[in-house]
Amino acid sequence: MNETKDLASWIVGLRWGNIPEAIIDYAKILVVDTLGCMLGGSIQESNKAALRYTRAMGGTPQASIVNYGDRTNVYNAAFMNGSFGHGWDFDDHLMGGSPHSMSATTAAALAVAEWQISSGREFLEAWIAGFEANNRIGAASEPGLMNRGFHHVGTIASFAGAAVASKLLHLDDWKTENAIAITVSQAAGTFQHSQRTGGAIKRNHMGFAASNGVRSALLASEGITGAREALEGKFGFVKCHAGEENKMEALTRDLGKEWYTPRAAMKVFSNCAGQWGVMDLFYALKKKHNLKPEDIEAVTCWLRPTSSWMVGTIKGEDVKDIFGAQFSARFGLGMAMVLGDNRPKAYQHNVPPYGRWKEIVEVAKKIDIIGDPEVEAAGLKKGIFGYSLCEIKLKNGTVIKGESGWPKGFPKNPMTKEERLEKFYSQALIVLPREKAEKIVGCVEKIEEMDDIRPLIGLLVA
Structure with a gap:
């Protein structure tokens, strides 16, 4: 002692x-x-x-x-x-x-x-x-x-x-x-x-x-x-x-x-790190499949329970300011889809009543955040911070699935010197x-x- x-x-x-x-x-x-x-x-x-x-x-x-x-x-x-x-x-x-x-x-x-x-x-x-x-x-x-x-x-x-x-x-x-x-x-x-x-x-x-x-x-x-x-x-x-x-x-x-x-x-990203893994994954899926807001029918994301209460409680339509926006994974993923940007200026200029917040909310309404103990267990086994699963259903009937790896910025997936600067x-x-x-x-x-x-x-x- x-x-x-x-x-x-x-x-x-x-x-x-x-x-x-x-x-x-x-x-x-x-x-x-x-x-x-x-x-x-x-x-x-x-x-x-x-x-x-x-x-x-x-x-x-x-x-x-x-x-x-x-x-x-x-x-x-x-x-x-x-x-x-x-x-x-x-x-x-x-x-x-x-x-x-x-x-x-x-x-x-x-x-x-x-x-x-x-x-x-x-x-x-x-x-x-x-x-x-x-x-x-x-x-x-x-x-x-x-x-x-x-x-x-x-x-x-x-x-x-x-x-x-x-x-x-x-x-x-x-x-x-x-x-x-x-x-x-x-x-x-x-x-x-x-x-x-x-x-x-x-x-x-x-x-x-x-x-x-x-x-x-x-x-x-x-x-x-x-x-x-x-x-x-x-x-x-x-x-x-x-x-x-x-x-x-x-x-x-x-x-x-x-x-x-x-x-x-x-x-x-300029937001709560509880959504870091799923956001990294969402950007990767968006880029790989060339997704646009109008393509989306529904999105389901599975996070560890702790992350889900941190970033899954505030719905996109309930966001009133930057503080709520940064703790809403739904709003954040909506920004990723509509703006392709989750850095400070994007949040500063696109929360109600500014910028493209209405478009962001429309996407956010299609996103569900679920806390899953099995996802947490899998993340611990893999040793990956913010391990998440994501399923995107498109209006044409296609279903896209993915799992997150180490988010960008961690030592196991580091930013380059140029990116840091x-x-x-x-x-x-x-x-x-x-x-x-x-x-x-x-x-x-x-x-x-x-x-x-x-x-x-x-x-x-x-």
Whole structure:
């Protein structure tokens, strides 16, 4: 029963020389992807509302807000940049750990590293420590945490912020353990946003995660303590959030040998990853058979039960805004058929009352989403994230069937370097000139050579 203590000691003891080169290289790729998501997400309307709130609250000028350049305290900067990263639901995913934690990890690192004038090496070292620790807590909390309806972002990702901030503040083992324990008292968020259209606050779950983690580390640095055995205890985080459906051993199993960073995926679609597998499959069938909206009679998709309640509850005709659209597989597949596009601009410009939403809804009405335990079992056996089946009945009587493989963006079906950069520039160039965006990529690629992280942060301001 020393898992929290041991994890804290590992965070403190992690050094650049102990991190495999492949982990460092992939972490850089993931940071670039996340910075692009932050830049693009900074213009999202609910994030602009959060920015107005943050400006009204003020704050000691310690760290910068991406794109806008406001300087505020580290807590507020982490909140805003984390929210920006999740602004279009275009940020990372990970199977077997904590989906969606990269924006919280990066936002906390940007804020505290700028304030502490950290080096590039310190920044990435802390980033990896935070991402790894957070994913271990995520792995330990499955499947119970999700089965109970908790949202990984507001709950698990908070520990990424705490670990990152603790490392950049150079806290010792005891204070880092307390930072983790204090985070337990703040981690929160549920998946109710997936059940009804609406839920702009989901974007801010990531901001809360980053800023709560930073606050935990700051409180611990001043001597505030948290409960012992905060993760593994009888009323600790894991058992309270996951019950007996947990994998407690994942907290510390093979620390320093088993890495979660290489498992991370980069999104190619701007929506809930619960529909990622079936959407990949749907696009493949559409292309192979040259399908058009007018060809479709009916579509049936079989997903694992967890995915079906995440993305199968909201019907296409019930979508009222972008938040509901991104959690409706019916609407998303309708977009795939009508627009051939499920990226941020497509969602932004084609939800009621904009764009071609009526055409999308007409296709969405023909789509049925079914949660099937046998599909889940088959996916687990095959080891494929989001494994799905799809059957398309055409008006001419033809029936098309297919099963999904590894979705694009996962390490087993990776994006090419050109595809990754295209995604980054599609977001960064919304607010930055090309020259600045290219310099961001160059800085991250050689981040260990930076004695001061602030020039990189300066490039993130328009």
